[in-house]
Amino acid sequence: MTGFISTRAGVSSTWREPGRWQTIRSSRSGGRCYFRCRRQFHLWARRDAKAPGKSAAREPVSNSTGEANALKPPVPYGSMLERERKERPGSAGILGLRNFVRESRAIALDLYDKLRGIDESRRLPGALALTLDDAAVNEREKRRDELTGYLSNAPWISRVPYEIACRFLDWAFTDRPIARFWFLETVARMPYFSYLSVLHLYETFNWLHLAELRRTHFAEEWNELHHLLIMSALGGDAKWSDRFLAYHLSIIYYWLLVVMYIVSPRLSYNFSELLEKHAVDTYEQFLTENEHRLKALPAPAIAVRYYANEVAYTFQAFGDENGSAVETSRPPVQTLYDAFLNIRLDEEEHVRTMEACQNYDLVERLTSSPYLREQSPEDGVPAHADKHAEESSADQTGSRAAWNRWADAVNQAGRRPGPDTRSEDADQKP
Ligand SMILES: [Fe+2]
Ligand SMILES: [Fe+2]
Incomplete structure (x- = not known):
């Protein structure tokens, strides 16, 4: 419920009322927006109370197209998703204060609603009525470990x-799977943030230049961000206590991973591999358990758009543990089942990446730019460009003689007169 409080000053929020669309433009103080939001919420809650089990979240929109089919929360649910449509940079003091006010208001309203006895299970994400059996997830992990020994052999x-x-x-x-996924996806971005920070530092020190590895980790972080936005659209961050927990633990996790990555990248990647495998097993169990329900629910708009337009995972240069390129596209999303299936496929990709990153021989193949490597004809590089690259690399292997050849070529080119374009220009004039 507290999610809609995030519809603060300067942010617009849209939701569906029975039969019509409404857009709220919040006032500078946010007060007018607050009262209108609450009124809409009460309307929805009353309607839902009259027809139990028939809330808009329980009834998928029956349009056939993906985007029109997207899940529209029945409450003026703002949360992170609404905020991230329009964020404004500012000094740390202002940003921190703004967040403090926003979350304080959320806590106060949450307490107020608890006193009024509002039924949490009728709101997102509880209204979706999805389940997750923790014991079954543990069983999956145990089976995977018996087959591969990934856990028992881990340091x-x-x-x-x-x-x-x-x-x-x-x-x-x-019994709160969507909130759990939202928490997991928030924390799941931290390893990539920490790897990027340390790799930036190494580049600044001139210790290590692996911009391609940075690009890979950015692609993973970008992918995790969209998982997070999907969970947010489903109401995963509706509770202020979950947000508090996720953000504060993420800060601790980030710094621990920075230290771990500095000490041993392999160890850090191994820990991330375990977590990514846990994500795969959790999503797999969730899909199995809720298959029929998920296939009846439409996907959030963010999932439909992301998987329709985005190359879901950019990892061409590195590939899996065998060094081969991996599939980068995902099937289009219509139902919530499709969205979770794609997320599970993405998590499998993260597992492969984390396994590959522990193999330093593979990481060594990465460079500061893919154009530093010799190109193959499949890369679409023109033959003359590749020939030039070969000559350049041959020259680079030589020492003084190569430099002299290069200097002679440059000097001769400088002495050569350029094409006389003046006469051509004169000819073209009427
Ligand atoms: Fe994820
Ligand atoms: Fe992941």
């Missing part, structure tokens, strides 16, 4: 925090 420094994190998730998000 204790990865395994112990991993086990603690999994038990914590089971405890904190019992």
Whole structure:
């Protein structure tokens, strides 16, 4: 419920009332918006109370096209998704204060609603009535470990925090799968943030130049961001307490991973591999458990647009643990099942990447730019360009003689008169 409070000053929010669309343009103070939002919420809650089990979230929109079919929350649900449509940079003090006011208001309204006894299960994400069996997820992990030994063979420094994190998730998000996924996706971005930070630092120090690896990690982070936005659209961040927990634990996790990556990138990648495998198993169990329900619900607009327009995963240069390029496109999304299926496929890709990153021989193939490598005809590089690149690389292998040849060529080119364009211009004049 507290999600709609984020529809703060300067942000527009749209939702569907029975039979018509409404857009709220919040006033500078946000006060007018607040009262209008609350009125809309009460209308929705009353309608839902009259017809239990027939809320808009439970009834998928029956249009055939993807975007029109997108899930529209029945409440003026703002949250992160609405905010991220329009964010304004500013000094840290202003940004921090703005967030403090926003979250304080959310806490106050949450307390107010608790006193009024509002039924949480009728709001997103509870209204979607989706389930997740933690014991079944653990069983999947156990089976995977029996086959591959990925967990029992992991170093204790990865395994112990991993086990603690999994038990914590089971405890904190019992019977709340969407909130759990939102939390997981928030935390899942942290490894990529930390890898990027350390790689930037190494480039600044001139210790290591692996811009292609940075690009790969950015692609993964971009992908996780869209998973997060999808969970946000489903109401995963509706509770201020979940947001508080996720953001504060993420900061701690980020710094731990920075230190871990500085000490041993391999260890850090191994820990991320465990978490990504946990994500695959969790989404797999969720899809199995809720197949019929998910196929009846439309996907949020963000999922439809993202998988329709975006190359979901850019990892051409690196590939999997065998070094081959991997599939980058995803099937189009119409139902919520399609959206979660694509997310699960993305997570499998992250697993492959994390496994590949632990192989330094593979990482070594990456460079500061793909154009530093010899091009193959399949890359679409013109033959003369590739020949030039070969000559250049041959010259680079030589020493003084190569430099002299290069200097002679440049000097001769400088002495050569350029084409006389003046006479041509004169000819063209009437
Ligand atoms: Fe993810
Ligand atoms: Fe992931």
